[in-house]
Amino acid sequence: MLPDGYEIRAGTLQDAPAMHALITANLEVGHLLPRTLGDLTSHATRFQVVTRDGALVGCAELAPLSGTVAEVRSLVIDAAHRGRGLGPQLIDALCRKARVEQFGTLCAFTHDAAHFVRLGFTIVPHTWLPEKIATDCHACPKFRTCGQYAVALPLRGTAVGSMTTSRTSRRAAQPRTATESVLVLHR
Numbered sequence: 261m262l263p264d265g266y267e268i269r270a271g272t273l274q275d276a277p278a279m280h281a282l283i284t285a286n287l288e289v290g291h292l293l294p295r296t297l298g299d300l301t302s303h304a305t306r307f308q309v310v311t312r313d314g315a316l317v318g319c320a321e322l323a324p325l326s327g328t329v330a331e332v333r334s335l336v337i338d339a340a341h342r343g344r345g346l347g348p349q350l351i352d353a354l355c356r357k358a359r360v361e362q363f364g365t366l367c368a369f370t371h372d373a374a375h376f377v378r379l380g381f382t383i384v385p386h387t388w389l390p391e392k393i394a395t396d397c398h399a400c401p402k403f404r405t406c407g408q409y410a411v412a413l414p415l416r417g418t419a420v421g422s423m424t425t426s427r428t429s430r431r432a433a434q435p436r437t438a439t440e441s442v443l444v445l446h447r
Contacts, residue, residue, distance in 0.1 A: 263344050268353045271307030271319065276300045278316035279307065286336045291371040295334060308353040310337065310346050317341045322354045325391035330358050332368040351379050359415050366413045367392065373409035381411035388412065
């Protein structure tokens, strides 16, 4: 449940200037990559945005890397609205969108993997995501010395690299009823 007054919805072309301002304001603290207004305008509909009373306070993009892999990009929540669980809710919205669009894996590249691991992502070697390397990494000046973690979340029981799982969400490990206990083992 979102806190009162907050809403998550699909991004629109009209959101692009606010997304650009939010991303630009958080480049250093969020370890975000810069985005141009033109780039955000052309990809605005791939975003999910968080609003409060009509003002945009968070965003994240579901960026296709291939027909089976999509990446979480430009994930940011305005500093005044952090600590309310908006980031995990935004990731959950992207996961639902990725499943609807029939992606098998959702990935992200991050300096702080803990946030993603708490949501069910697994730290994986960069080479397990060749779609990302081919799309973005090969041209990056930090290609061989990248300080980011690659994280991946298999959707619908798919495989990432040599890791397989039948777990489709973090809720899969939760008991089905209050009196029932489930033990889930992961390899």
